[in-house]
Amino acid sequence: MKYKWMIVLCLCLLLPQIVFAASIKSHRFESFQYEVIAANNNSPQILRIEIGLNSEIDDYEVKTKSSYATDLIIEFPNTKLGRLKKPLAIQSDLVKIAKFNQENKDTATVSLTLPVKTDNINYKIYTLPKDRKARKPFRVVIDILGEKSYNFNVNGVAGKSIIIDPGHGGSDSGAVGVTGVKEKDVNFAVALKVRDILTHAGAEVIMTRLNDRDVYGPNATDKQELDARADFSRRYHADAFLSIHSNSFVNSKANGTETYYYNKTIYDKILAENLQRSLIDSGQRMDRGALTANFYVLKNSTVPAALVELGFLSNPDEEELLNSDDFQTKLAGGISVGLSKFFYEMSGKGSNYL
Ligand SMILES: [Zn+2]
Numbered sequence: 383m384k385y386k387w388m389i390v391l392c393l394c395l396l397l398p399q400i401v402f403a404a405s406i407k408s409h410r411f412e413s414f415q416y417e418v419i420a421a422n423n424n425s426p427q428i429l430r431i432e433i434g435l436n437s438e439i440d441d442y443e444v445k446t447k448s449s450y451a452t453d454l455i456i457e458f459p460n461t462k463l464g465r466l467k468k469p470l471a472i473q474s475d476l477v478k479i480a481k482f483n484q485e486n487k488d489t490a491t492v493s494l495t496l497p498v499k500t501d502n503i504n505y506k507i508y509t510l511p512k513d514r515k516a517r518k519p520f521r522v523v524i525d526i527l528g529e530k531s532y533n534f535n536v537n538g539v540a541g542k543s544i545i546i547d548p549g550h551g552g553s554d555s556g557a558v559g560v561t562g563v564k565e566k567d568v569n570f571a572v573a574l575k576v577r578d579i580l581t582h583a584g585a586e587v588i589m590t591r592l593n594d595r596d597v598y599g600p601n602a603t604d605k606q607e608l609d610a611r612a613d614f615s616r617r618y619h620a621d622a623f624l625s626i627h628s629n630s631f632v633n634s635k636a637n638g639t640e641t642y643y644y645n646k647t648i649y650d651k652i653l654a655e656n657l658q659r660s661l662i663d664s665g666q667r668m669d670r671g672a673l674t675a676n677f678y679v680l681k682n683s684t685v686p687a688a689l690v691e692l693g694f695l696s697n698p699d700e701e702e703l704l705n706s707d708d709f710q711t712k713l714a715g716g717i718s719v720g721l722s723k724f725f726y727e728m729s730g731k732g733s734n735y736l
Pocket residue numbers: 549550556557565627628
């Protein structure tokens with residue numbers, strides 16, 4: 383008698399969980415189609431990939447293994463591969479192959495192998511509803527729009543090796559804007575764009591950090607942290623060192639762009655002046671000039687070095703700009719052009735300063 387009641391009790395406890403488990407919808411891939419849409423006056427060639435699913439999904443996620451990776455991976459939670467198992471060859475210049483993988487019992491992925499790093503490709507991902515007339519299921523659509531084009535003249539950087547130091551990171555946020563934009567994130571976003579433009583133009587770029595971290599280690603002293611960054615110039619045979627920062631001041635009206643250098647060689651000033659000029663050209667903010675400063679990374683770098691202050695996070699207008707992809711791209715272009723002009727100027731002088 384007692385046991386019977388216990389069984390009933392157990393069932394009662396289990397029931398809500400069974401109901402809950404059944405309510406999580408499981409998706410399944412139904413189809414995979416692609417078409418190459420020819421370029422016209424308004425848009426470039428597009429490779430459109432449509433992944434059909436038996437039910438609507440909105441929590442798919444784009445993943446890449448690292449910013450250097452060439453695989454664009456889309457992860458679908460609660461999804462089964464269905465019929466899509468074997469890799470598919472794609473007749474296009476933009477993607478060569480699509481691979482499907484059941485990562486674990488719930489998660490399926492689609493990975494598209496690109497000819498260049500995922501960072502250098504423009505793509506768009508969106509969904510389309512089921513279309514009964516066209517007999518198409520619910521679809522996740524990936525438009526591959528081609529390689530990002532950079533309209534910056536940065537030929538001067540080809541063959542040069544440049545250290546890029548995104549200021550702050552990890553336990554140190556740097557300045558925080560009026561609405562909470564963190565300096566470390568702005569500096570890093572711009573640094574990544576500079577890296578892409580420069581490497582695209584044939585330069586070698588060494589980053590002092592490749593993610594949101596302290597370079598020396600969490601909660602180090604300022605000197606330890608800054609020395610870990612300056613140390614890159616001692617460890618690598620680079621042609622220039624550039625630290626990227628965003629400014630802050632008690633008065634929220636303060637605004638504009640400035641570049642710092644330390645007069646350890648005659649080249650530091652030339653580097654800073656070229657960067658400042660190009661940053662003003664591209665960002666169009668107030669010109670606060672190229673100024674000398676006793677900053678640790680500038681003084682202790684063994685190569686010509688400059689530190690740019692892109693704008694003021696304490697100024698609401700500039701905070702909004704600094705947080706926008708468009709403005710970050712403009713500034714990254716300005717920095718890259720500035721570096722290129724610096725190397726041109728040096729070669730014109732027949733300089734062999736390293
Ligand atoms: Zn800073």
